[in-house]
Every structure is written in C-alpha cells, then in structure tokens.
Amino acid sequence: MVAETLWRRVWEARWSYVFMAPTLVLAILFTFYPLVASWYISFLDWSGLDSDREFVGFANYVEAVSDPYFWNAFGRTFAFAAVTVPGTIGISLVIALVLNDQALRMRVVFRTVFFLPVVTTTAIVGIVMSLVLNPFDGPVNAALLYLGLIDRPIDFLGDPNLALWSVAGVYVWKWMGISMIYWLVALQTVPSQLYEAAQVDGAGRWRIHRHITVPLVMPFAVVICLIGFVGALQTFPLVQAMTGGGPAFSTELVEVYIFRLAFAAEYQPRLGYASAVAVFFGLAVLVLTLAQAWGVRRAATSQRELRGGRP
Amino acid sequence: MDIDDRSHALSRRRLLALGGGALVSTGLSGCGGPQTAGTRRRDGVPDVKMKIPDPAMSLPSGNVQFRLMDSDDTKAPFWEAFFEAYQAKHPNIECTYDGLPWNRIEEIAPLGIRNGTAHDVFQLPPSIPTTQAVAEGWIAPVDDIIPDFAAWKDSFPDGTFVEGVQVFDGKLYSVPLASDRRYYAALHYNTQLMADAGYDPQERRLTWDEYRDAAKKITKNGHGRTYGLVLEIGQPPRLTAIVRYLAASAGLGLVDDIDPTTGEYIYDRDEVANAIELLVALQRDGSVLPGSANLTAPESWPRVARGNAGMVHAGPWVTVQWNTQEPDFDFGVAEVPMDGSDPKPLGYPKTGTDNVVVFSKSKVKAVAGDVLAFVTSLPGQTAWGKIVGVGNPPIIEAANQAIEESLTPQAKMCQKLADTMVAAPSFLVGNPDIALVNRELKPLSPDFGEIIQAALVGETRDIKGALRDLKDRAMRNRDQAIAAAKSKGAQVSLDDWVFANWDPTKDYRPEDYKAR
Numbered sequence: 001m002v003a004e005t006l007w008r009r010v011w012e013a014r015w016s017y018v019f020m021a022p023t024l025v026l027a028i029l030f031t032f033y034p035l036v037a038s039w040y041i042s043f044l045d046w047s048g049l050d051s052d053r054e055f056v057g058f059a060n061y062v063e064a065v066s067d068p069y070f071w072n073a074f075g076r077t078f079a080f081a082a083v084t085v086p087g088t089i090g091i092s093l094v095i096a097l098v099l100n101d102q103a104l105r106m107r108v109v110f111r112t113v114f115f116l117p118v119v120t121t122t123a124i125v126g127i128v129m130s131l132v133l134n135p136f137d138g139p140v141n142a143a144l145l146y147l148g149l150i151d152r153p154i155d156f157l158g159d160p161n162l163a164l165w166s167v168a169g170v171y172v173w174k175w176m177g178i179s180m181i182y183w184l185v186a187l188q189t190v191p192s193q194l195y196e197a198a199q200v201d202g203a204g205r206w207r208i209h210r211h212i213t214v215p216l217v218m219p220f221a222v223v224i225c226l227i228g229f230v231g232a233l234q235t236f237p238l239v240q241a242m243t244g245g246g247p248a249f250s251t252e253l254v255e256v257y258i259f260r261l262a263f264a265a266e267y268q269p270r271l272g273y274a275s276a277v278a279v280f281f282g283l284a285v286l287v288l289t290l291a292q293a294w295g296v297r298r299a300a301t302s303q304r305e306l307r308g309g310r311p
Numbered sequence: 312m313d314i315d316d317r318s319h320a321l322s323r324r325r326l327l328a329l330g331g332g333a334l335v336s337t338g339l340s341g342c343g344g345p346q347t348a349g350t351r352r353r354d355g356v357p358d359v360k361m362k363i364p365d366p367a368m369s370l371p372s373g374n375v376q377f378r379l380m381d382s383d384d385t386k387a388p389f390w391e392a393f394f395e396a397y398q399a400k401h402p403n404i405e406c407t408y409d410g411l412p413w414n415r416i417e418e419i420a421p422l423g424i425r426n427g428t429a430h431d432v433f434q435l436p437p438s439i440p441t442t443q444a445v446a447e448g449w450i451a452p453v454d455d456i457i458p459d460f461a462a463w464k465d466s467f468p469d470g471t472f473v474e475g476v477q478v479f480d481g482k483l484y485s486v487p488l489a490s491d492r493r494y495y496a497a498l499h500y501n502t503q504l505m506a507d508a509g510y511d512p513q514e515r516r517l518t519w520d521e522y523r524d525a526a527k528k529i530t531k532n533g534h535g536r537t538y539g540l541v542l543e544i545g546q547p548p549r550l551t552a553i554v555r556y557l558a559a560s561a562g563l564g565l566v567d568d569i570d571p572t573t574g575e576y577i578y579d580r581d582e583v584a585n586a587i588e589l590l591v592a593l594q595r596d597g598s599v600l601p602g603s604a605n606l607t608a609p610e611s612w613p614r615v616a617r618g619n620a621g622m623v624h625a626g627p628w629v630t631v632q633w634n635t636q637e638p639d640f641d642f643g644v645a646e647v648p649m650d651g652s653d654p655k656p657l658g659y660p661k662t663g664t665d666n667v668v669v670f671s672k673s674k675v676k677a678v679a680g681d682v683l684a685f686v687t688s689l690p691g692q693t694a695w696g697k698i699v700g701v702g703n704p705p706i707i708e709a710a711n712q713a714i715e716e717s718l719t720p721q722a723k724m725c726q727k728l729a730d731t732m733v734a735a736p737s738f739l740v741g742n743p744d745i746a747l748v749n750r751e752l753k754p755l756s757p758d759f760g761e762i763i764q765a766a767l768v769g770e771t772r773d774i775k776g777a778l779r780d781l782k783d784r785a786m787r788n789r790d791q792a793i794a795a796a797k798s799k800g801a802q803v804s805l806d807d808w809v810f811a812n813w814d815p816t817k818d819y820r821p822e823d824y825k826a827r
C-alpha cells in the first residue's frame with residue numbers, strides 16, 4: 001500500500017525527476033564519484049598510474065599525521081585564511097557601505113570595477129600580478145622607488161618571509177568583489193523606514209551604522225564569513241600561478257601540497273597518500289564549517305530576539 | 312646528467328600558450344594530407360631535404376595512420392620535414408606528429424595507454440619509468456620490427472644499450488635519437504657586457520673570483536638596468552646541475568651525485584658546499600637579477616637576450632634557441648668558472664637521450680620500425696643534426712662530423728664543450744639489479760635542489776649542516792632500498808656503487824667494468 005502511494009507520487013512528479021536527471025548524472029560523475037573514489041584511494045599505496053596498487057589500511061593517514069610538510073602547509077593554510085577572511089570582509093563592507101548610498105553617482109561603474117577581478121580567470125590574475133610585483137621591472141616597485149619609500153626593490157614573491165602575504169594581498173583584491181555583492185544584498189534588506197526614523201530622531205551616520213545597520217546585517221556577516229572561509233582554503237590556482245608553492249615551500253598551502261604529492265612529485269607521484277592528506281584536510285575543514293554553522297544559528301536566534309522578542 | 316631540465320619546466324609563457332598550443336596540434340592532427348610543415352616552419356631553421364629509402368621490410372599496403380608524439384622543443388621542425396618526405400614516399404600512410412610540452416605528455420600518454428589509443432611511437436613521460444612500461448606490457452620490443460636489427464644496433468656507439476635502461480631481458484624497448492653528451496651548465500653571456508667588465512671567458516676560463524668580479528662589474532655598469540647573472544632559483548633541479556658543474560670545476564669527481572671511488576654520496580664534500588656558497592655570495596653581492604627566486608630556466612634565458620642580465624648557466628639548447636630566435640644577439644659560450652688548478656671534466660651517460668618507445672597495441676609497428684631505422688641512420692641523423700642542432704646532438708658520431716660546417720660559432724663552442732666531457736661509468740651496467748634498488752628509493756625531502764634553493768633565498772643559513780643531513784638521509788635511503796630489493800630477490804650490495812679503477816678524467820670503457 002505504502003509502496004503504491006510512493007510510486008504514484010513519483011509518477012505524478014515524473015517531469016521533475018526528468019529535469020533533475022542531467023544535474024544528478026553530472027553530480028554523480030564529477031562530484032560524488034571522485035569524492036568516494038578519493039576515500040577509497042586514500043587506503044592504497046598507489047602512484048595513480050600503474051596497476052600495482054596495494055591496500056595499506058590507515059598507513060597513509062598515520063604518515064600524514066607525522067608529516068612535517070603537511071602540518072606546515074596546514075598551519076600556513078589557516079594563517080592565510082585568518083588574514084584574508086577578515087581582510088576581504090572588512091574592506092568589502094566599507095566599499096559596500098559607500099556604494100549602497102543611493103546618492104552616489106556612478107555607483108554601477110564602481111561596483112563593476114570592484115567586481116571585475118572576481119570574474120577574471122584566476123591563473124591569469126596570478127601571472128599578471130606576479131609581473132606587477134616583480135622586483136626588477138614591476139610597476140609596484142618602480143612606484144615605491146620613485147616615491148622614495150624604499151631604496152632597494154622588494155622581492156614580494158621571492159622573499160620566503162613575504163611571499164605568502166603578497167599572495168594573500170592579491171587574494172583579497174581578487175575576491176573582495178564577491179563579498180561586496182553579498183554585503184550590498186544584506187544592506188538592501190535593511191528597511192529604509194528605520195533609517196528615516198533614526199534620522200528624524202537626530203542620529204548621526206556612525207550611530208545609524210552602529211545601532212541599525214550592524215545588528216541587522218549580522219546574520220549575513222556570519223554567512224559571508226563562512227563562504228569566505230571555505231573560499232580561502234581553496235587557493236590552488238592563484239598560488240600555483242604566482243609562486244608554485246615556493247620559494248623554499250614558503251607558500252605551499254595544503255592544496256598545493258596535495259598537487260605536488262599527486263602529480264608534481266619528482267617522478268614519484270603518490271596518489272594514495274595525496275588522497276589521504278586531502279580527506280584528512282577535508283574532515284578538518286568540515287569540523288570547522290560545522291562550528292561556524294552553529295555560530296550562524298546562534299546569531300540568527302539572537303537577531304530574532306532583537307527584532308521582536310519571539311524565539 | 313640525469314634529467315633534461317626542460318622536461319619539468321612549466322613556464323608561465325608555456326602555461327599561457329598551452330591552450331593555444333593544444334589547439335594548434337589538434338588542428339594539425341586533424342588534417343589528413345601531408346604535414347603542414349610549410350606553414351609551421353620556424354625562422355632560422357634550415358631547409359633540409361630528406362630522401363627516404365625503400366623500406367627493407369614490407370609495410371602495410373592499405374591506408375593506415377601513423378602517429379608520433381614527443382616533447383617538441385627544437386625537434387618539431389625535424390619531424391615536420393621528415394613526415395613531409397615520408398608521406399610523399401608512402402602516400403597511403405597518413406602521418407601525424409604531436410609535439411607537446413611535457414606536462415601535456417604527462418596527461419596524454421597514461422590516458423592513451425589505458426584506453427589503447429596511445430601514439431604508435433612516443434616519448435615516455437618522466438613519471439613512467441621504462442621498467443614500469445615494460446613490466447606492464449605497455450610498450451613493445453623493437454628487435455623484430457627494425458630491419459636487420461643486429462647490424463642496426465651495432466651502428467650505435469659502444470655502450471649505448473644497457474640492460475635495465477633500454478634493454479629488458481635481452482630485448483630493446485627504447486631507442487635514443489640523440490646523444491646526451493651535452494654541457495648542461497655552460498656559461499652563456501652577453502659578449503659586449505662581458506668585454507666591458509674586462510673579461511673574455513672563451514679566451515681564458517674564468518676563476519670563481521673572476522666570475523664573481525665580472526658579475527659585480529656588469530651589475531655596476533648596468534645602473535639597475537642590467538645585473539651580472541640570472542639564476543633559475545624557481546627550478547631546483549636546474550640548480551643541482553649548476554652546483555654539480557661548479558663542484559666538478561673545483562676538483563670533485565662525481566657520477567649521479569656519487570663518488571664512484573668510494574660509492575658514497577658527494578653532498579657533504581667541501582666542493583659542493585663551496586659551490587653553493589659561491590652562488591649565495593653572488594646573491595649577497597646584489598649581482599643576481601632581482602626576481603630570480605621565482606624564475607624557471609625557460610623564463611630566465613630571455614632575460615640575458617633582452618639585456619637584463621649578463622650571464623646565465625644553460626645547456627646547448629639555449630644556444631640553439633638564441634641562434635634561431637635572436638639572430639642579432641651577440642653572445643658567447645664558455646665552460647663554468649673553475650676553482651683551484653685541478654678541475655674535473657663532467658661525465659655523460661652513454662645511453663643517449665630523446666628516447667622513444669613503440670606502443671604495444673600499435674597496429675603499424677612495421678611503419679614504426681621503418682621510421683626509427685631511418686631516423687637513426689646516417690642520413691636521418693645528419694638531417695636531425697642540421698635541423699635540431701646541438702641542443703639534441705645526433706647519437707651517431709659520424710652525423711656530428713657531417714653537420715659541423717653548418718654550425719654557428721656558438722654551436723661549435725657547445726660541441727667543443729661536449730668534447731671535454733668523458734663517458735661516465737654506469738652503475739646499472741656494473742650490476743643490472745641496481746634497477747630494482749632504484750625502484751625502491753623513496754624521494755628525499757628536502758632534496759639536493761631544494762636545499763640549494765633554501766640557501767639562495769636565505770631560508771637555510773647552515774648550508775654544511777643541511778648537506779651533511781642530506782647525505783645521511785640519502786645513504787640511509789639507499790640502504791633501505793637495497794634491503795627491500797634484496798628481499799624481492801635482487802643480488803646487490805653497496806660495493807656495486809664502487810668503481811675503484813675510475814679516473815674522472817678518462818672515458819670509462821666497457822672493458823673497465825670487468826677490471827674494477
């Protein structure tokens with residue numbers, strides 16, 4: 001009886017399933033299959049090429065836990081996120097606040113300008129920015145030298161102490177446009193009556209932002225942080241194009257490390273071990289994301305309380 | 312030396328050109344008629360006509376396709392000219408040449424092997440050792456497809472074919488098309504800038520002190536627009552080549568980072584540390600082009616041709632590149648600077664380079680045999696030498712003499728530098744079971760190149776300590792690999808790396824193996 005109703009319901013919604021099918025097939029092929037395959041491969045000692053694959057259980061995971069290169073890359077990755085996420089979100093909020101002003105002329109032009117880097121191919125941005133930052137003939141050093149701010153060119157991408165932060169700077173510039181769009185959407189949800197009422201009450205710009213804008217866009221902030229954080233862990237194309245993980249591993253983030261293990265190792269690729277590192281890293285990110293999701297719900301609850309007192 | 316450094320240099324220009332390059336080659340593979348050599352022929356590449364002899368074995372009479380893939384570089388013009396002639400001779404054989412960068416071969420070869428559509432003849436990517444390809448049955452022996460095989464094999468220099476390198480169980484699987492007698496780290500320099508600094512390295516070999524002084528003077532004369540030297544710090548395997556050459560120039564004899572008289576790794580030797588210190592000193596003097604830390608070798612060469620730097624260490628392929636692409640650039644080629652009075656020559660492996668293999672599932676193996684027989688014959692190798700140039704010199708010695716008059720002065724210098732090199736002993740010839748040990752070796756991390764890089768970017772201050780540690784790790788790694796290989800039946804011991812009768816200044820001859 002139950003089966004019959006289920007079948008009837010499926011049949012009635014048959015067109016929905018037909019339209020879902022292409023996406024589902026693609027998702028299975030390019031998302032779910034690689035995901036599951038990487039779990040399986042992580043238990044193998046396998047180069048990824050030959051037929052010589054040996055099941056080694058958790059040996060790859062044990063090796064990853066005691067691999068200093070992995071932990072260095074792991075630490076660097078989170079340091080990178082810790083700098084770029086607040087940077088991107090803070091700067092984009094300021095830009096969004098300015099561009100949200102209906103009285104500002106050429107708002108659309110400015111929005112486009114800030115958004116352009118987002119839609120530019122990352123590899124191209126990486127290559128162009130490495131030319132821009134070049135200490136020999138790059139315009140940044142030329143400008144700094146001309147202004148007398150420095151007396152020797154700065155090797156932004158060649159100095160191991162500086163390279164990661166130079167890449168971080170380019171990352172913030174490239175991606176702040178997308179956060180800006182999120183902020184603009186968030187800002188437009190704030191009812192204009194609230195601003196008008198506040199103005200009538202004689203509140204200044206700062207107090208309006210402090211007591212109306214900020215509390216109302218707070219839940220969005222958590223979501224934007226979450227998206228920004230996950231994005232900041234996926235840095236492969238930019239780092240690969242700008243430094244390739246060098247010099248002396250100083251910009252080797254986890255994704256670049258996984259790539260080196262799986263494909264670029266000096267003639268000895270290790271797909272099994274690379275998969276184990278990737279799964280391990282994925283789990284660590286999952287835990288952090290769940291913690292953030294918990295934060296989102298907390299923030300949403302507190303906002304509802306703020307708005308109407310209803311739980 | 313071990314690796315052709317161009318193999319893993321993914322330059323940014325290459326990266327950009329990748330999309331376009333792939334399109335070009337797909338376009339070429341698509342056209343059915345004779346190769347479009349006329350449209351692709353590069354400037355400065357000599358127009359050499361080839362006369363294809365009648366086949367010695369029967370070739371397919373119906374319409375067939377023959378496909379060849381290699382790493383292009385300077386080889387594409389040869390294949391284009393050859394296939395044009397070959398198709399004119401055999402109109403029923405449609406030939407396709409795909410000259411691709413190594414990173415594309417890394418993708419295409421394994422895929423083609425897996426689904427049975429690999430090229431009939433191709434270069435194995437560095438990630439697939441020949442041993443593995445043979446063990447997996449991916450490639451076919453050429454013994455039965457090359458006409459008059461025994462005589463053909465004898466036409467190569469003695470010691471070319473080695474069990475464990477190209478020969479497995481007595482069958483030949485991999486055919487070298489060029490000699491690896493190449494001086495990998497020759498000083499390529501701007502003649503004018505060098506003369507302004509007061510030196511002529513071709514007249515008299517520079518000492519390390521003079522080299523450093525020349526770099527300083529070029530930098531000083533350049534007023535921020537030209538620096539003494541460009542160094543490809545972003546490509547560690549290249550740094551190892553430069554340091555090996557400098558260490559040998561200071562008197563250290565070495566083969567594959569091993570001192571054959573003791574069988575030990577050379578990393579902790581003073582000559583090695585001093586060579587690295589020399590490069591660090593150049594860096595500290597401010598003589599190295601700013602931005603070198605991220606440069607790969609192919610990105611660094613144009614910096615000299617453009618006048619941004621006075622010198623670069625490079626192989627003969629750079630001579631060929633500058634001769635063809637920058638015909639007006641006045642440059643010189645010289646030996647690496649030396650330290651002390653007893654520089655040792657560099658060794659080269661007799662096993663050749665630019666090896667190609669035949670796909671085991673190829674339906675036109677007879678054509679593959681016919682093509683390989685011609686390309687390795689004297690007329691084929693002479694045409695190869697004239698078109699490809701000294702970057703990949705012919706492996707047949709007579710062809711090298713035949714091309715001599717067509718060479719530029721710089722290319723002649725490359726030949727002269729190659730002549731200073733001696734045949735190195737091969738550990739594999741001494742004991743073929745060393746191949747089994749090599750399979751068990753784990754990658755060292757950080758390796759030699761990464762340590763040199765760390766020293767040059769200021770990450771490592773204690774260079775000698777890092778090198779001692781590297782030697783300890785390398786020795787332990789080899790001990791473990793020997794043990795692992797032995798447990799699988801290999802008969803091998805540490806003594807197999809000791810060649811007590813080795814003289815670094817002389818060719819190591821086949822009979823020397825017996826006398827060691």
